[in-house]
Amino acid sequence: MAYLDHAATTPVRPEVAARYAEELTRGGNPSSLHTVGRDARRRLEEAREELAAALGAEPAEVVLTSGGTEADNLAVKGAVYAHPSPRPRLLVSAVEHHAVLDAAGWLGERGLADVAVLPVTGDGALDLGAARAALDDGEPPALVSAMWANNETGVVQPVAELVALAGDVPVHSDAVQAVAHLPVDFAASGLAAMSVTGHKLGGPVGTGALVARRELALAPVHHGGGQERGVRSGTLDVAGARALALAVRLAVADREAESARLAALRDRLVAGALAAVEGLRLTGAGAPRLPHVAHLTVEGADADSLLFGLDMAGVNASAGSACSAGVQEASFVLTAMGYPPELARSALRFSLGRTTTEDDVDAVLAALPDVVARSRAANAAR
Structure with a gap:
């Protein structure tokens, strides 16, 4: 064949599979205080540093997730939940992944956000004139979300121009399709948050991260043990983190x-x-x-x-x-x-x-x- x-899923790289398999044979919950737990925590934090370096981010900005869908939901819902307004504005482009569009629609249907969908041009790029008008139409939004590159058409979006237009308004970008194929530098981008996943670039399904600046207010989408800055609870997946970090590093290098x-x-x-x-x-x-x-x-x-x-x-x-x-x-x-x-x-x-x-x-x-x-x-x- x-x-x-x-763009749907690419095969896991052999070296990533080897690291993943090796880690699966090890024990230890990285939240445990005993020797095995501390060793698991060390390996996890080394993976976080490796991932952050490949993406132009600080390790403290990396929130590990189960993939791009969870990262998108955490960015969109988390920013709205954390906003002081009872119904903050939320701007999303018309060609976002369903993980963004459906999350925004869900918030709008329940009266939790005032959602505006930003149009695109005939070529599929975000209409910056419409974005400027929407940004100026009322109170500053809690978040603007525009993907780095469209998963269906492959059209690269004017993210840098949007960030400049938004000023102090936080901008999130789904960079799932972009990381392996375009220069992606979180620090240089000016973004407040960025979603990535493993299975589009040689990592396993079920791995991903939301890279989010510490000053971006986020509320958890689900609750539990308070892991990952208190916004993404759940036992941390050391094997997934190590596999994701290696996959991203290799993809960026190549x-x-x-x-x-x-x-x-x-x-x-x-x-x-x-x-x-x-x-x-x-x-x-x-x-x-x-x-x-x-x-x-x-x-x-x-x-x-x-x-x-x-x-x-x-x-x-x-x-x-x-x-x-x-x-x-x-x-x-x-x-x-x-x-x-x-x-x-x-x-x-x-x-x-x-x-x-x-x-x-x-x-x-x-x-x-x-x-x-x-x-x-x-x-x-x-």
């Missing part, structure tokens, strides 16, 4: 060379697909994009049949649409970008990673014309 769904390699493969895939099949459109063509993501819409086709056809041809990819209870829905990201529903239901995302080769791109280009033709024929017959 040609696996081209690395980033420049690997991103150049993947961008070349991506560009070849896009150019070949556009030349071979009429009616394909590259999403976000006018905006900066992640080097490993190629997002295309296919006029006259639907994502389900495209994915099935590619899978039968030995190519694993993903769609730009979501299926719920067997009913295909238009991609909310493409809808926010102004795409008509039929086109928003026709997207393909090819996302490349460390194991991707020229042969994988060849497999896509060989299979795509026939797969698209069959999908269009089936769509027209409905």
Whole structure:
């Protein structure tokens, strides 16, 4: 199989798996005061330092979580819960991951926050003019959240410009897709908080962190033993922390060379697909994009049949649409970008990673014309 769904999950790096497995054989709760517990705490804090150094942060700013979803929820809900206003304002971009959008929507539905969704341009980048207007429209928000790069289209968001516009208002960014592929320096970014996860860059599923400045007021989303600055209770996962730290360090060290390699493969895939099949459109063509993501819409086709056809041809990819209870829905990201529903239901995302080769791109280009033709024929017959 040609696996081209690395933006969903990429394989664990062998050296990370080895460190993870080694730590799983050790005992000790890092909150215990005995010798074994203290040794576990030492290994955990060394991992925290390793992770912080790779991300341009201070160790005290790293709050370990179970992944990007928990980190996003802690940032969004935690900032709102900690705000002195009974209904603070909350600004989120229209193309955020569901972990941000649904958390914000949940707060808004319960009257816990006044949520404003910031629009994006036709290329999928945050509309900075609209963001400026929203920031000036009332009391300063408790938080603004805009992802570093979109997980579906690969479009890089103007985070630095947003931080400058926001001034003293704290800005959170979901950097899950960005860390392995773009220069990410938390201290230099001016962000108040940033979410990362392990399984997008060679670490295990279930590992992640919220990097948050100490001055950012956060309230816990769940309660317990008061670990992680009192905002993220639960027995600390030493094995996960060590695996995450190594995965991030290795991804950051390889980033420049690997991103150049993947961008070349991506560009070849896009150019070949556009030349071979009429009616394909590259999403976000006018905006900066992640080097490993190629997002295309296919006029006259639907994502389900495209994915099935590619899978039968030995190519694993993903769609730009979501299926719920067997009913295909238009991609909310493409809808926010102004795409008509039929086109928003026709997207393909090819996302490349460390194991991707020229042969994988060849497999896509060989299979795509026939797969698209069959999908269009089936769509027209409905």
